[in-house]
Amino acid sequence: EIVLTQSPGTLSLSPGERATLSCKTSHSASASYNVNSSYLAWYQQKPGQAPRLLIYGASSRATGIPDRFSGSGSGTDFTLTITRLEPEDFAVYYCQQYSSSPRGLTFGPGTKVNIQ
């Protein structure tokens, strides 16, 4: 069973600051066919809304996602960076990994980014 650990649990920052969120996985998220590719995604969720895909493949931005959001990492250690927080960025962020055995997806517990 894959376990994803996100830190910190809560991050209190001010608009304009940089946010760095961590996701560590118990099993490598590297693709079996290409070690340079990872099955790690990041989602944003605001209260009362469905999650929104931000990053897939560890570092590729989804359609329409501003470039202040960036993902990095490989293997078992991944990071989501928001370079300059906008008021609309205060939300909960989840990482997600695909597993081939057992097949399926797993979400991390989330990091809440609060306005300080």
Add this chain to the structure above:
Amino acid sequence: EVQLVQSGAEVKKPGATMKISCKVSGYTFTDYYMHWVKQAPGKGLEWMGLVDPEDDETIYAEKFQGRITITADTSTYTAYMELSSLRSEDTAVYYCATGSMQVVVPPDYWGPGTLVTVSS
């Protein structure tokens, strides 16, 4: 424009079975996997399973094996998620999500969610 419309909120008694739906438009139904994700009140996201509408292949999270059935009706472009032997811990918002042509690709279109309350 891809749209996912989910069925309305439900109240179920413990031990009952729920079946909720997700009707899609704006794309060819058989092109993308359909996932279901659970979110209990104040809690995080939990992946439940998926169906490939093209061939009805399903993959279920181990936690829900034996209680969950996900199906797809290609004639109505609707996916269904059935969960049996309901208990209070199944009280949650259930999301359908799609947009991935491969299991490894995360879904990027999500429905608004269906709230299911399990209470006697």
